[in-house]
Amino acid sequence: MLGDKILGVIGGSGQLGCAIIQGLVAANALPANRILVSNRSGARGDLPDTVRVVTDHAELVAACDVILLSVPPTGASEMRLRADGKLVLSVMAGVTIDQLAEIAGHDRVIRAMSSPAAAEQLAYSPYVLRTGARDDAALTEELFGAIGKTDALHEEAQLDVFTAITGPVPGFVALFADAMIGFARDQGVDGDVAERAVRQLFLAAGNEMGAGGPSPAKQVQWMIDYAGTTAAGLEAMKAAGVEDVIDKGLAAAVEKARRIAEAS
């Protein structure tokens, strides 16, 4: 279905738009010659060669069946695509589905979140759709399924939660990794060794968590029940309020995503 369409990515030379295109092409979901990019700053080197780049949105809209918006949210709500009933999707943080309907000029719109892990087909891309796009769920799942995993959400507000937790990659995980590297360095471990060790840990943990198996909550409980060195560390972290700190940080990110709608 998606393979029969022409996809236009507005902002497709940017970090996220380019990663989505790379992932779609790598997954053979869409050949590069069926993708158009419209970008204010022109082409960028790592876009597949046969992606056509234009600077005029009207040219892209006229040529494409499906339009994906991936420009910065500031000022995005002022765009007017006059997309003539064509499916318009967005991966922009904070830009609401009502604003998307204004941008598209109709309500065949889908608001999603994704991440640059799309390039490796490892993004998580949840979405909500407006009534006018209710027949487009299968195509949307094909598109986002090709670049990772996807879910249909029923409450738009939850997209702001995923903007905070799965939009940035490695995002908050990098902070935890850096704290572990810092701890090892403070114990006298060479910086390069500490970094190599922690990168390997996160690779192993990521593979294990991504493969399914017991839930993270069960894994924590097993480590606590094992009553070894890790249990001592986990209990000390919990007693120091690590979960509250994470809650506060993520709540601040969600709040910022919600403020974007007012500012954009």
Ligand SMILES: NC(=O)C1=CN([C@@H]2O[C@H](COP(=O)(O)OP(=O)(O)OC[C@H]3O[C@@H](n4cnc5c(N)ncnc54)[C@H](O)[C@@H]3O)[C@@H](O)[C@H]2O)C=CC1
């Ligand atoms: N980078 C990330 O990790 C994530 C980004 N997002 C969202 O994706 C969107 C794009 O973000 P990035 O790719 O990081 O930004 P970016 O700054 O790397 O790329 C944006 C691109 O859009 C172009 N552009 C700006 N205004 C334009 C316009 N009016 N018409 C055509 N092109 C225009 C710029 O020249 C630039 O190439 C944002 O809305 C952001 O909230 C969402 C999840 C993760």
Ligand SMILES: O=C(O)[C@@H]1CCC=N1
């Ligand atoms: O940090 C950001 O603003 C981008 C948008 C969503 C996730 N990362």
